[in-house]
Amino acid sequence: MTETFVPPTRFAVPGRIAVNEQAASVWQTATLTEIRRETARAATYRFAVPGWRGHLPGQHLLLRLTAEDGYAAQRHYSIASAPDDSGHVELTLDHVEGGEVSGWFHTVARPGDQVEVRGPVSGFFAWPGDRPALLIGAGSGVVPLMSMVRHHRARNLAVPLRLLVSARSPEELIYAREFGPETTPVFTRSAPEGVAVGRMAAAHVAPLLAEQPSSGWEAYVCGSNSFAEHASRLLVTAGQPVDRIRIERFG
Amino acid sequence: MHITRGFTGRPRGDDPGLPPGQYDAGDDWPVLSAEVTPDLAPADWTFRIDGLVDEPRIWDWEEAHRLPPSAYEGAIHCVTSWSKFGVRFSGVSLDAFWDVVRPHGSATHAIAYSHTGYTTNLPLADLTGGRAWIAWEYDGRPLAPEHGGPARLLVPHLYFWKSAKWIAGLRVLDHDEPGFWERNGYHERGNPWEEQRYSGD
Numbered sequence: 001m002t003e004t005f006v007p008p009t010r011f012a013v014p015g016r017i018a019v020n021e022q023a024a025s026v027w028q029t030a031t032l033t034e035i036r037r038e039t040a041r042a043a044t045y046r047f048a049v050p051g052w053r054g055h056l057p058g059q060h061l062l063l064r065l066t067a068e069d070g071y072a073a074q075r076h077y078s079i080a081s082a083p084d085d086s087g088h089v090e091l092t093l094d095h096v097e098g099g100e101v102s103g104w105f106h107t108v109a110r111p112g113d114q115v116e117v118r119g120p121v122s123g124f125f126a127w128p129g130d131r132p133a134l135l136i137g138a139g140s141g142v143v144p145l146m147s148m149v150r151h152h153r154a155r156n157l158a159v160p161l162r163l164l165v166s167a168r169s170p171e172e173l174i175y176a177r178e179f180g181p182e183t184t185p186v187f188t189r190s191a192p193e194g195v196a197v198g199r200m201a202a203a204h205v206a207p208l209l210a211e212q213p214s215s216g217w218e219a220y221v222c223g224s225n226s227f228a229e230h231a232s233r234l235l236v237t238a239g240q241p242v243d244r245i246r247i248e249r250f251g
Numbered sequence: 252m253h254i255t256r257g258f259t260g261r262p263r264g265d266d267p268g269l270p271p272g273q274y275d276a277g278d279d280w281p282v283l284s285a286e287v288t289p290d291l292a293p294a295d296w297t298f299r300i301d302g303l304v305d306e307p308r309i310w311d312w313e314e315a316h317r318l319p320p321s322a323y324e325g326a327i328h329c330v331t332s333w334s335k336f337g338v339r340f341s342g343v344s345l346d347a348f349w350d351v352v353r354p355h356g357s358a359t360h361a362i363a364y365s366h367t368g369y370t371t372n373l374p375l376a377d378l379t380g381g382r383a384w385i386a387w388e389y390d391g392r393p394l395a396p397e398h399g400g401p402a403r404l405l406v407p408h409l410y411f412w413k414s415a416k417w418i419a420g421l422r423v424l425d426h427d428e429p430g431f432w433e434r435n436g437y438h439e440r441g442n443p444w445e446e447q448r449y450s451g452d
Contacts (some may be wrong), residue, residue, distance in 0.1 A: 024436055025451040063449075065255040073260050074272050076331050083442065100261045101273075108257040116253055121449060124435045126283055142407040225282040229397060242287050243368075249283050 024121045027064065028052070030089070032113045035184070038174045042140055044080060044092045045105060049117060052087055054124040055079055056149035058220065061089065061119030065101055068235065079120065079143035089117070091098070092174060094140045109251045125248045127220060129157050134208055134217035136231045138166035138200070141223030144248060146175050148220070150196070160213050166200045166227070205234045215250040222248040267338070268326055269334055270443035276333035282397045283331060286367050293401040296366070298385060302423035304352040315385065318343040323384055323407055328443040330410040342386035342407050345378050357425045363404050366417040371430035372439065373406065373413055373439055375423070382408055385418060410441035410448070
């Protein structure tokens with residue numbers, strides 16, 4: 001038995017992005033400089049991190065809060081800001097019910113507070129801006145995708161990029177004011193006059209695949225597990241190759 | 252230690268079962284696969300061990316189920332910081348498979364691979380001695396596809412990315428070779444008690 005095992009399906013080939021091990025293993029102090037409300041449940045937190053070595057859109061960081069008795073809580077958060085923001089990173093956090101970390105951010109944090117971060121970590125979901133990107137997110141799953149949109153804009157990249165984003169209502173659509181023609185919002189509970197209400201469906205995905213460039217899309221899906229399962233099935237059914245779908249699920 | 256102003260955190264349980272930096276996810280069981288959940292029926296599932304072994308072998312669903320059943324009851328720990336207690340998996344201990352294929356004396360590591368192409372590397376010592384399973388039931392019911400069903404590798408004493416979902420096989424090696432997440436910045440072993448989350452930890 002010397003033949004190589006060939007799995008029936010192949011998924012996204014890893015290793016395009018080298019992770020800086022040194023940057024990923026050192027805790028750094030991050031100073032909160034600004035808080036911007038995005039929706040009733042989500043706010044953006046801007047930090048000065050003087051030693052930040054830079055990141056790629058789609059990467060995340062590990063954030064740690066420490067109580068006086070030494071108890072520490074750490075969470076992974078996707079980075080919302082584009083890479084070209086020297087010495088600063090932004091996170092957009094939902095206020096999770098009972099969440100000890102997001103709860104602190106939403107009820108206690110104010111500019112000047114200091115937390116610790118390490119990263120960026122993980123290169124799997126990163127998008128360097130080199131290939132056409134089809135981004136699909138829901139709720140705060142739009143956060144790492146927004147870093148890609150902002151990067152695309154900031155660098156004036158010619159490579160095609162599309163964002164399909166699902167929210168319960170226009171009021172709950174994070175970054176609503178920032179979206180441009182690259183973005184199609186889908187509203188599941190209420191929508192402006194004349195806009196359909198309903199779950200993301202094949203009819204939303206098909207036109208995006210129909211306009212794919214000749215080299216095809218790299219698809220990035222981010223959201224809850226149930227959304228990720230649903231959206232990735234829509235993509236596969238519409239003909240997107242399984243090995244060109246990257247998924248980031250909350251958890 | 253850098254104290255965060257005004258941060259108290261959740262009530263402290265004096266839980267010796269919680270590794271450093273982890274919290275108890277309670278009833279939640281987050282799903283964190285990076286790929287599309289495959290459409291894999293039990294009849295199409297196979298598990299193979301090859302590489303540095305005396306008798307390379309492939310088991311299908313029926314054959315694997317004829318091996319002596321074994322269960323794990325305890326905790327699992329995800330690198331994203333949640334731990335889950337009181338989980339019950341059943342399947343077959345990997346030792347039952349090792350008894351059939353017999354690894355060579357020179358074997359030190361294995362690379363686990365999934366039916367999706369996902370890979371992860373482990374020292375052989377973590378896959379033997381009653382500490383690793385091929386699991387197909389969770390809480391007495393068939394393992395859900397999004398959690399790795401029909402069958403996944405289960406190595407509960409390491410971070411859970413080592414417990415490859417949709418397990419297709421193990422290739423036994425005389426050296427270590429990084430798998431999918433290990434090539435993407437994660438630790439080669441992933442021991443939660445030593446907080447081996449990332450490369451260099």
